[in-house]
Amino acid sequence: MDCFKLAVLITCYNRRDKTLTCLQALYQQHVNFDVYLVDDGCSDGTSDAVKQNYPAVKIIKGNGNLFWVGGMRLAFAAALQEGYDYYLWLNDDTLIDPNALTELLNHHCHLTQQGHPDSIIVGSTRDPLTGKPTYGGAMRSKRWYSNKYEFVESTQQLQECDTMYGNCVLIPRSVAEKVGNLDAAFIHTLGDLDYGLRARKLGCSVWIAPGYIGTCSKNSVRGSWVDTKLPIHERLRKLLQPKGYPIKAWTVFTKRHSGPFWFIYWFLPYLRAVIGYRDLSASPAFCEEIKQQTSKP
Structure with missing residues (x-):
């Protein structure tokens, strides 16, 4: 694991403090990496603050209408041109623990030794206040009438799953070469689920890392399309x-x-x-x- 190239991919929009806190946690890791940060039209000074505090970050300007999938796709495209050994999707509201990247990389090395080199490693997150699990791997519901992908809680062992939510996901070069980038058909939602499902169809696998790699809060459903209080x-x-x-x-x-x-x-x-x-x-x-x-x- 001494000689590898890792690209960390992040997209942001007007969450300067969250973005800076995410980067602060990221730069406490014990591995080397390059950061590709898409600023999708921030008006709160995010880019300036990042340049001042983390000048090595490669900032890419978006068109203001990228949303999550579009922003991550742009960052991924830039990193793919450089040919990294690993690509890490990271949400800017996800704070990773100090050894998170080392653990994810070690899990991929272990799976490679076990004959599974084309493996995506998903890091699970927990709520910073309650400690309850929030995001990570997912399995399709076994109910015949359901099209739901259910969150799978992490255990103390590597678990194979169907796909993942994209808060913290490690993708090795071999998978990226097979699957390519996030699909441009998606804007904000579904792109991460689609990527994991496409990867499996192409012979790759998706694994949930043991334990948790950091924290990320869940957002409220209030005001969303599933809020039954709305007309x-x-x-x-x-x-x-x-x-x-x-x-x-x-x-x-x-x-x-x-x-x-x-x-x-x-x-x-x-x-x-x-x-x-x-x-x-x-x-x-x-x-x-x-x-x-x-x-x-």
């Missing part, structure tokens, strides 16, 4: 926005990953927005649309 027209409006289920992106996802009856699953979120379905846990990929990602409102 129907407002829920539908929010559902069709980039943070919800835009028609094109949701169509691509369901056609690609939901089997021959994908059109049945396609209707579900729009139906739920209309009827105000209260069982939030049954919403397909529910954690995806409410997670606290970096984006433009």
Whole structure:
């Protein structure tokens, strides 16, 4: 593990303090890396603050409408041109523990020795106040009628899973060469789930690292398209926005990953927005649309 190149990919929008705190935790790691930070039109001085405190960060300016997937895709594209050995997706609201990167890299080395070199390693996070698990790996629900990807809590052992939420994800070069970048069909949600699922279809695997790699708070569902206190027209409006289920992106996802009856699953979120379905846990990929990602409102 002495001679490798690691690129850390982050996108941000008007969360200067969070971004700086994320970088502070990142630079406490005991490995070398390059940081690619997409500033998607920040108006709060994020870029200037980063330049002053972390001058080595490679700042890429976005067009102001990238949201999470678009920003991460731009950062990933820049790093892919340089040919790194590893790429780390990192949310700027995720604070990693001092040895997190070393642990993720060691887990990949272990899996390589076990015959699984094309492995994505997912770091699980916990709430900084309650200690409860928040984000990490995901498995598709075993219920025949469900298109939901359920969060899987970490254990003390490596666990294989179906896909992941993109708060802290280590992708080795061999996987990046097979899968490529995040799909441009997605704007804010679903891109990370899609990446893991595409990777598995191409013969790669997705593993949850033991324990937790850091902290990240969950965002409230209040004001989102699943908030039953909102009127129907407002829920539908929010559902069709980039943070919800835009028609094109949701169509691509369901056609690609939901089997021959994908059109049945396609209707579900729009139906739920209309009827105000209260069982939030049954919403397909529910954690995806409410997670606290970096984006433009």
